[in-house]
Amino acid sequence: xxxxxxxxxxxxxxxxxxxxxxxxxxxxxxxxxxxxxxxxxxxxxxxxxxxxxxxxxxxxxxxxxxxxxxxxxxxxxxxxxxxxxxxxxxxxxxxxxxxxxxxxxxxxxxxxxxxxxxxxxxxxxxxxxxxxxxxxxxxxxxxxxxxxxxxxxxxxxxxxxxxxxxxxxxxxxxxxxxxxx
Amino acid sequence: xxxxxxxxxxxxxxxxxxxxxxxxxxxxxxxxxxxxxxxxxxxxxxxxxxxxxxxxxxxxxxxxxxxxxxxxxxxxxxxxxxxxxxxxxxxxxxxxxxxxxxxxxxxxxxxxxxxxxxxxxxxxxxxxxxxxxxxxxxxxxxxxxxxxxxxxxxxxxxxxxxxxxxxxxxxxxxxxxxxxxxxxxxxxxxxxxxxxxxxxxxxxxxxxxxxxxxxxxxxxxxxxxxxxxxxxxxxxxxxxxxxxxxxxxxxxxxxxxxxxxxxxxxxxxxxxxxxxxxxxxxxxxxxxxxxxxxxxxxxxxxxxxxxx
Numbered sequence: 001x002x003x004x005x006x007x008x009x010x011x012x013x014x015x016x017x018x019x020x021x022x023x024x025x026x027x028x029x030x031x032x033x034x035x036x037x038x039x040x041x042x043x044x045x046x047x048x049x050x051x052x053x054x055x056x057x058x059x060x061x062x063x064x065x066x067x068x069x070x071x072x073x074x075x076x077x078x079x080x081x082x083x084x085x086x087x088x089x090x091x092x093x094x095x096x097x098x099x100x101x102x103x104x105x106x107x108x109x110x111x112x113x114x115x116x117x118x119x120x121x122x123x124x125x126x127x128x129x130x131x132x133x134x135x136x137x138x139x140x141x142x143x144x145x146x147x148x149x150x151x152x153x154x155x156x157x158x159x160x161x162x163x164x165x166x167x168x169x170x171x172x173x174x175x176x177x178x179x180x181x
Numbered sequence: 182x183x184x185x186x187x188x189x190x191x192x193x194x195x196x197x198x199x200x201x202x203x204x205x206x207x208x209x210x211x212x213x214x215x216x217x218x219x220x221x222x223x224x225x226x227x228x229x230x231x232x233x234x235x236x237x238x239x240x241x242x243x244x245x246x247x248x249x250x251x252x253x254x255x256x257x258x259x260x261x262x263x264x265x266x267x268x269x270x271x272x273x274x275x276x277x278x279x280x281x282x283x284x285x286x287x288x289x290x291x292x293x294x295x296x297x298x299x300x301x302x303x304x305x306x307x308x309x310x311x312x313x314x315x316x317x318x319x320x321x322x323x324x325x326x327x328x329x330x331x332x333x334x335x336x337x338x339x340x341x342x343x344x345x346x347x348x349x350x351x352x353x354x355x356x357x358x359x360x361x362x363x364x365x366x367x368x369x370x371x372x373x374x375x376x377x378x379x380x381x382x383x384x385x386x387x388x389x390x391x392x393x394x395x396x397x398x399x400x401x402x403x404x405x406x407x408x409x410x411x412x413x414x415x416x417x418x419x420x421x422x423x424x425x426x427x428x429x430x431x432x433x434x435x436x437x438x439x440x441x442x443x444x445x446x447x448x449x450x451x452x453x454x455x456x457x458x459x460x461x462x463x464x465x466x467x468x469x470x471x472x473x474x475x476x477x478x479x480x481x482x483x484x485x486x487x488x489x
């Protein structure tokens with residue numbers, strides 16, 4: 001795997017989170033009734049940072065945060081294509097009538113988000129679901145779009161957007177990498 | 182590692198530690214689903230599961246059926262009393278006929294040890310053993326292990342004693358295999374007539390005195406005295422069994438230590454366990470039942486969606 005292009009470095013990361021937080025606040029006119037739910041694995045940590053930033057800007061406590069594991073809702077698991085490790089969903093609050101900010105790192109085929117929407121419906125009926133991604137790399141296979149996008153990146157199929165986060169990888173970076181040998 | 186190395190769950194004998202850990206670790210996910218308003222996920226949508234019960238069972242069958250339905254599988258129930266077995270069909274013919282109707286997973290209970298393995302080698306479906314004779318009952322042992330782990334955090338180095346009719350118990354056998362693999366110290370205790378002769382060779386300690394056994398233990402798993410399985414032949418009376426091996430509040434309190442008491446159910450109150458223990462602070466009997474559904478969901482998920 002070789003890096004083709006560095007999309008974002010450490011300092012750009014915090015600025016991106018800040019901008020996304022401001023956009024979310026503008027659209028929702030504050031943090032009232034807002035909850036942030038991240039998709040495992042990396043979306044979880046982006047969600048935590050976003051929640052902290054939202055609280056900070058509004059001068060209050062971090063917004064309530066949860067984690068969603070969509071493994072059991074994936075269409076590729078049902079078809080025996082792959083079997084990822086199944087981990088727990090951890091949402092300790094009621095999402096009924098709340099505005100759910102759904103967070104993932106990269107938006108690609110849209111299938112993960114499709115699974116997440118089904119999973120959310122089983123947990124409750126939220127007022128709205130708004131999707132935040134750090135990177136939209138195109139190549140959608142289902143009609144899904146993001147409401148808040150950190151950066152649009154043009155990619156080809158043989159490429160991948162690799163997001164590394166301090167909490168998991170020890171470094172904050174987003175790179176365009178080639179998956180071809 | 183996120184996939185099982187085994188295609189069927191026939192028993193815990195010989196199942197590698199990574200597989201056991203994967204099953205136990207996956208259980209939390211399914212417990213969370215059981216707490217939701219909509220207790221259902223679409224994971225096994227389009228898959229058909231047959232519950233093939235040649236022996237009576239209420240709770241294991243209900244537990245499996247709930248697990249299957251909560252994973253959105255199509256479920257068919259078969260019980261021997263209402264079936265063609267009565268008309269003289271062989272086991273293999275029954276299984277092949279059911280399989281010809283395109284099922285994916287067979288959950289099976291049978292009075293003959295080894296019958297589940299026998300069919301798994303001759304059919305193309307995935308098999309889950311729900312109890313075969315006095316051989317194994319792997320999902321019961323897994324739910325026992327996960328219940329213990331919720332309390333203690335780990336099974337490694339834990340002293341676990343199984344009390345009762347060890348010789349006739351598939352629950353005991355599966356627990357022994359699984360617990361030894363996970364690094365627990367396993368002991369058994371019961372009337373000498375109910376202890377198989379070869380247990381020490383497996384690395385299991387044998388106690389014939391209940392108080393010695395309790396002093397050794399962090400966890401006791403109290404087996405049901407199977408009144409229907411002519412248990413009376415192995416000890417003089419229920420009262421005598423209770424006096425010698427019954428788990429009472431007084432015996433446990435006298436130890437002055439933390440203790441966890443499991444029981445696979447159904448309970449004979451006042452025989453192998455006193456009501457005060459079964460309903461008291463040492464007991465994890467009801468959490469066992471909840472965990473039973475979750476662990477069966479985990480096993481069905483891992484076996485049913487295993488990449489081929």
